[in-house]
Amino acid sequence: KVEEAEEMLEKALSAGTKCMVAFENRWNPSVLKAKEEIDGGKIGHILALNGSLSDTLFVPLNMISWSARTTCGWFLLSHLLDLAYFLLGKRATSVYASGTKRFLKKLGVDTYDYIHVIVKYEDGSSGLFESAWCLPKAFPNIYDFRFSVYGEKGLLRIDLSYQMVETVTEEKYLWPQSLSVECNAKLICYPGFMLEKFIETIKYDEVPQPSFEDGLQNTRLLDAIHRSLVSSKEEKL
Secondary structure, rough: OOHHHHHHHHHHHOOOOOOOOOOHHHOOOHHHHHHHHHHHOOOOOOOEEEEEEEEEHHHHHHOOHHHHHHHHHHHHHHHHHHHHHHHHHHEEEEEEEEEOOOOHOEEEOOOOOOOEEEEEEEEEEEEEEEEEEEEOOOOOOOHHHHHHEEEOOOEEEEEEOOOOOOOOOOOEEEOOOOOEEEEEEEEEEEEHHHHHHHHHHHHHHOOOOOOOHHHHHHHHHHHHHHHHHHHHHOOOO
């Protein structure tokens, strides 16, 4: 996978193609507020990060047909790892991972139920991240997404699971709901903000962010995570 990502980057650069990696949480208002607090020095130097992004069984069993050919790492941890890089601004240097293949395998999908990861960064900070594909289908949301940043002066907690809008009718109860709404004939949502920014980079000949290089680094980190799952050892990047 790393070799394929490197080949994609090489061909994109040689063709002069503008590419943006769809790490849409960089446009999420909650994440942007957290970054503003961090960059403003509100919690001081970052010591550690902790994140959890998991899906219900609906995703590996019903939503995607190729779940046995991937993992919750490739599918979910990629977003946690980019979020950590976006907020911390430091590259990873090593990783240790562990995981379990049991429940989903019994259900006919040979992939990891969950993966735990410890990442060390170049400034000495560390991150503890986890992703799972075994939340019960009765969970009120298809995903559970939480992130914490520990600093010398304080703590930031981001909860991206609860969308703050509840609708209760005589027939049903809806929570949480996506905050994608139409305003002034435009779709207001952070994936939409991401797309608008990409269009602007083409229009004004800017360098797209997240860059293809960010995506390649993310792929290298995920590759090291999956090597660690097999070796049961810390893997260097």
